[in-house]
Amino acid sequence: QVQLVESGGGLVQAGGSLRLSCAASGRTFSSHAMGWFRQAPGKEREFVAGINWNGGTTGYADSVKGRFTISRDNAKNTFYLQMNGLKPEDTAVYYCAITLRYDGPYYYSRAADEYAYWGQGTQVTVSS
Numbered sequence: 001q002v003q004l005v006e007s008g009g010g011l012v013q014a015g016g017s018l019r020l021s022c023a024a025s026g027r028t029f030s031s032h033a034m035g036w037f038r039q040a041p042g043k044e045r046e047f048v049a050g051i052n053w054n055g056g057t058t059g060y061a062d063s064v065k066g067r068f069t070i071s072r073d074n075a076k077n078t079f080y081l082q083m084n085g086l087k088p089e090d091t092a093v094y095y096c097a098i099t100l101r102y103d104g105p106y107y108y109s110r111a112a113d114e115y116a117y118w119g120q121g122t123q124v125t126v127s128s
Contacts (some may be wrong), residue, residue: 002026002117006096008120011079012086016126020081022096026096029098030074033108035115036081038092048094049081050108057106064090086126093121 008020022038035050049070050059058070067085067090072078079096097115109115 004027004098004117004119006094006122008121009094011125011126011127014087014126014128016086017084018086018124019080019084019119020096020122020124022079022081022092024098024117028077030051032098032100032102034072034079034096034098035108035110036070036094036096037112038090038094039121040092043092045095045112047110047112050110051079051115052106052108057108058110069087073104076097082123086124088126088128091124091126093123095121097118 003025005023012018026072027030030052033052036048037045038048039045048061051072055072069082071080096119098117099114100116101114
């Protein structure tokens with residue numbers, strides 16, 4: 001059974017940093033793209049960052065570009081989201097997700113409906 005488990009969320013002051021991890025189990029995902037999404041209260045789930053199968057291609061939402069960094073360690077079947085310069089508007093539940101779709105070596109997706117597996121989410125709260 002496939003499981004994605006996020007960790008690393010918490011409460012941090014504005015300007016601070018957090019590192020989220022997403023550990024996958026049940027199968028190896030070294031050839032699959034993955035993404036991070038977030039959902040704030042009363043808002044729709046939104047794309048945060050995506051990465052292709054080998055980490056050579058990444059993409060970010062404009063709101064986090066330059067502050068967040070997505071990475072992966074295929075040997076550990078684990079993915080990361082380094083978040084620096086956090087702002088109160090970054091407060092949300094953060095989800096990692098993995099897609100089974102393959103659309104070339106540089107592929108990752110910004111569309112939530114293209115992801116097959118999701119973690120349970122980890123809360124990130126940024127105080128002002």
